[in-house]
Amino acid sequence: MSVVTRFAPSPTGYLHIGGARTALYSWLHAKASGGKFVLRIEDTDRERSTDEAVQAILDAMAWLNLQHDGEITYQTQRFDRYAQVIDQLLAEGKAYRCYSTTEEVEAMREAARAKGEKPKYDGTWRPMPGKTLPEPPAGVDPVIRFATPLEGDTVINDLVKGDITISNTELDDLVIARGDGTPTYNFCVVVDDMDMGITHVIRGDDHVNNTPRQINILKALVGDDGALPVYAHVPMILGSDGKRLSKRHGAVGVMRYREEGYLPAALLNYLVRLGWAHGDQEIFSRDEMLAHFDIENVQGGASTFDPDKLLWVNQEHLKMAEPEALVDELAWHLARQGVDNVDHARLAEIAGIQKGRCKTMLDMAQQSLFLFSSVSEYDEKAVKKHMKAGSPALLADVRERVAALDAWEGDVLGAAVKQTATDNEVGMGKVAQPIRIAVTGSAVSPSIDATLLLLGRDETLKRLDAAVAAFSE
Structure with a gap:
């Protein structure tokens, strides 16, 4: 099967x-x-x-x-089918019309509670051998109730919880159609599962109480020898x-x-x-x-x-993902930040560099925005901490070195920045952080070689020129 x-x-x-x-x-x-x-x-x-x-x-x-x-x-597109099955159950004596009002049913339940019994409908309108039913009241649209078996047990063969046994005496005669003719949830589910050939019903364990009712209706439709779904009620x-x-x-x-x-x-x-x-x-x-x-x-x-x-x-999935697999999500997040129509290969390049640094795709998009707009202002805290009197000269030196490079590649760019620090007898941070501020506006970005690689030659040179001018004033 x-x-x-x-x-x-x-x-x-x-x-x-x-x-x-x-x-x-x-x-x-x-x-x-x-x-x-x-x-x-x-x-x-x-x-x-x-x-x-x-x-x-x-x-x-x-x-x-x-x-x-x-x-x-x-x-909602299957109401004709539900009506057909209700007519079938009525014709077979497995369902009946009930004229009890909501208030009357509630009174029945209160009476049962007072006796220490399970509160349920008392079967006033259920046809029984030798029973005379009341005359239907005028002007009342009856509900349709399913005639639940009065004896025996219903067993749920549950793949998660194990077998669950419920006595049929604890179950109401369930309303399967309201007074206006619309079918109810538990009835529709049964007809759908039957018609769709559902073999396994996997759902939350908040449905456990519904299952014996649905099994009884399904048995009434397919017979005791008919196929029933296997149930698996997963915990909350x-x-x-x-x-x-x-x-x-x-x-x-x-x-x-x-x-x-x-x-x-x-x-x-x-x-x-x-x-x-x-x-x-x-x-x-x-x-x-x-x-x-x-x-x-x-x-x-x-x-x-x-x-x-x-x-x-x-984070683990980000790390192990192929850059191309992240392109669609990165494009979606960038679009929400106002950045559209970025080339697929460009997005894959960005994802490949950023994925090990970010916790989420939103982080990746936000930390990549510097690539798509010129620096309009510089972070004040970063400037105060990293931009010193000699920084503009260092930026100008870096600018000349990277402008002269034959290849715009990560290892070559990284070597040029390191050589600038060495030749000027300063620590790497004294060069790298001013570069970050110059080209991104902040002191946070991927590695400096990756940052410059992603920006490209022309944009890097333009931003370095602007920063040298801004911080030389």
Whole structure:
């Protein structure tokens, strides 16, 4: 049997870290098995679902490169199918119309609580042998309830938590269609999973309570001998204080991590390790994740989100990345800083020099801005610390030496700067730091040879001339 998994977000907000990890686990399980990974947008909550949220989810999935197979399924485009299945269940006596009002159902639940019983609907409108039902009240649009089995147990064969057994006596007769005819979440999920041939449902453990209800509906549709999905409920992600991850812990939409300069490969690497391990290995490529990931090895306990660890993982991915692999992200970040249309080879050159110095792609972009605009002002603190009375003469000396070079290469440039320091009997810093200020405006840049190499001959000479003039006054 070919594996088919799904990721089924509700478009009521951005794609958060927990959802991204679920999507990753589902994608890995499908792809490692040679199966299919499908995307379903569960947008039946029309009051809270928005087109902007749908797009945010799609953007995040594309950035993470978790590509789905086939067309995206939208639940709002399947209402006719849901109505067909509801009619089928009604005709087979596996669902029924219920005219109890919300207030009446709440009173039933309160009465059950008072008796120390599980609060649930009491089955007033459920057809039973020998039972006479009340006359339907005029002017009331009934809900449709699923007739949950009154006996036996429902067993969830969970790949993460192990077998979970729930007595059917604890379950309500679930509403599967509201009074206005719109289907409910738990019902739509079942029909979708059945129609899409989902073999493995990997989702957060906040859905454990939904699963026995969904299994019972699915059994009613496919029969006791029909195929059921295998479930894997992954534990939640906690903040450092042990509470459920939220915005106060830095839990933001996935695309915010792009804005902050994280690489998609690094974010996925960090997420796969939130609850799963392969020995002591910390850094994984995508191919390594596919080779080693096993959903049954996901731990049953919650994981803690550590921003410092994520930043470290990102730095490691930056270091090991080929410069060409960083071009798209660098271009994206530079564009947000107002720098557009930079040549691919130029971006790769910058990334190759900067990647070992930066923690994030945002750092890289910001620390590379000096390459794309002339120096309009010099950092006052840097000038006060490094620009001395003899600095303009040293800058003029360097200018003449590098202007005379036959080749504009890093080692040659570095040698010229060192020779300037030697011939003038000063330390390297007395030359290098004034050069940095002259060509970047600050005392922070890549190595001086790399800085000049990236600037190029003409721009370097122009900026050195401007600095000599400015600091000779």
